[in-house]
Amino acid sequence: MPAITHHIPDPMIAAYASGSLPHAFSMVVASHLSYCRDCQAALGAHQAAGGALLEEAECVALEPALKSKVLAELDAPAVPDPVYDAKGIYPGAVMQSLKGRPPRWKTLGMGVKQDILFEDKHGSARLLFIPAGQAVPDHSHNGLELTLVLQGSFSDETGRFGVGDVEIGDEDLEHTPVADAGDPCICLAATDAPLRFKALMPRLLQPLFRI
Amino acid sequence: MSKDKTYSQLTVWLLAVRDHRDRAAFGEMFDHLAPRLKGFIIRCGARPALAEEIVQDVMLTIWRKAAMFDPHKAQASAWIYQIARNRHIDIVRKENRPVPDELGEDPGTEPDASQILALEQEALHLKQAIQQLHPDQKEMIEKAYIGDLTHQEISTQTGLPLGTVKSRIRLGLGRLRKELKGLR
Ligand SMILES: [Zn+2]
Ligand SMILES: [Zn+2]
Numbered sequence: 001m002p003a004i005t006h007h008i009p010d011p012m013i014a015a016y017a018s019g020s021l022p023h024a025f026s027m028v029v030a031s032h033l034s035y036c037r038d039c040q041a042a043l044g045a046h047q048a049a050g051g052a053l054l055e056e057a058e059c060v061a062l063e064p065a066l067k068s069k070v071l072a073e074l075d076a077p078a079v080p081d082p083v084y085d086a087k088g089i090y091p092g093a094v095m096q097s098l099k100g101r102p103p104r105w106k107t108l109g110m111g112v113k114q115d116i117l118f119e120d121k122h123g124s125a126r127l128l129f130i131p132a133g134q135a136v137p138d139h140s141h142n143g144l145e146l147t148l149v150l151q152g153s154f155s156d157e158t159g160r161f162g163v164g165d166v167e168i169g170d171e172d173l174e175h176t177p178v179a180d181a182g183d184p185c186i187c188l189a190a191t192d193a194p195l196r197f198k199a200l201m202p203r204l205l206q207p208l209f210r211i
Numbered sequence: 212m213s214k215d216k217t218y219s220q221l222t223v224w225l226l227a228v229r230d231h232r233d234r235a236a237f238g239e240m241f242d243h244l245a246p247r248l249k250g251f252i253i254r255c256g257a258r259p260a261l262a263e264e265i266v267q268d269v270m271l272t273i274w275r276k277a278a279m280f281d282p283h284k285a286q287a288s289a290w291i292y293q294i295a296r297n298r299h300i301d302i303v304r305k306e307n308r309p310v311p312d313e314l315g316e317d318p319g320t321e322p323d324a325s326q327i328l329a330l331e332q333e334a335l336h337l338k339q340a341i342q343q344l345h346p347d348q349k350e351m352i353e354k355a356y357i358g359d360l361t362h363q364e365i366s367t368q369t370g371l372p373l374g375t376v377k378s379r380i381r382l383g384l385g386r387l388r389k390e391l392k393g394l395r
Pocket of ligand 2: 141145169175
């Protein structure tokens with residue numbers, strides 16, 4: 001297991017447990033937890049708090065037929081949800097989104113590639129492939145950006161991020177992540193708003209690449 | 212020590228369902244749990260008719276996934292809470308929730324019964340801590356766990372009243388409990 005130094009903030013783990021995180025962020029949280037015993041423990045604590053609240057919930061009378069309906073269905077054949085296991089560098093949560101296939105990389109120039117895994121009105125999640133030594137253009141953020149390293153590492157103004165580490169970017173962070181020497185850096189990145197690039201060129205390209 | 216005396220009733224039922232597909236135990240668990248689940252799901256914002264549908268789905272999911280319940284890892288109520296939230300979201304948003312991969316046992320720790328008891332005890336203490344909160348404080352805590360936080364609240368909030376928990380579940384729970392106590 002990699003030594004992880006950058007974790008998911010605790011309120012976000014509580015939000016993940018309760019289901020109030022947008023899907024794209026939940027993918028990053030679930031993926032980080034697939035590396036991180038500490039954050040899984042924190043999730044366990046929040047689930048326990050949720051469980052205690054559930055046990056303390058006020059009883060509301062059920063429709064009289066509900067119990068017999070449930071009991072009658074116990075033997076009915078159930079179609080289990082497809083389960084996607086971790087494969088290679090990709091945790092199960094990413095494999096689920098890839099539906100078991102390998103990433104379909106689309107080139108962004110300078111050797112940088114992406115595969116958009118998920119997009120809705122609350123945000124998007126993508127895989128990013130950054131060759132060693134390559135920078136992601138200098139940008140700031142309109143909202144929240146979570147970047148989880150799956151392979152290699154990158155460094156920016158705030159530090160170094162290796163496999164399992166997650167960087168949290170918000171309006172206050174303006175950074176130029178650069179992939180470190182070694183293997184190409186592959187990240188899972190989720191945002192809830194388009195990124196703002198400083199240089200004119202990337203801004204013009206933005207609508208094309210939906211960054 | 213007999214299981215029945217040291218394990219919570221919910222755990223006993225769930226283990227009977229897991230290990231023996233015990234319908235009588237499931238029926239008793241249904242009577243205890245389903246009305247609370249309905250109340251909880253309504254608190255989560257569902258209309259009564261949808262709440263019934265989700266209760267039905269959650270109870271069937273408990274029956275079908277009981278094999279995955281491991282009292283060394285999670286309390287029965289915690290396990291059921293996560294199922295209830297996941298099924299609620301899957302049904303409403305029609306998307307499958309991403310879940311973490313299993314990490315297996317901590318190297319160097321053998322799963323044993325004392326682990327289960329510690330978890331059971333912490334859950335009991337947590338329940339007591341919640342019972343002793345003022346109603347408005349309980350509501351605040353509830354808000355965080357019933358999925359009632361807006362997106363904006365999550366991205367701007369830097370600390371729920373629960374603060375940071377970074378350690379093994381046991382320790383984490385102790386800490387949660389202390390912080391709940393500190394609220395009073
Ligand atoms: Zn972590
Ligand atoms: Zn960024």
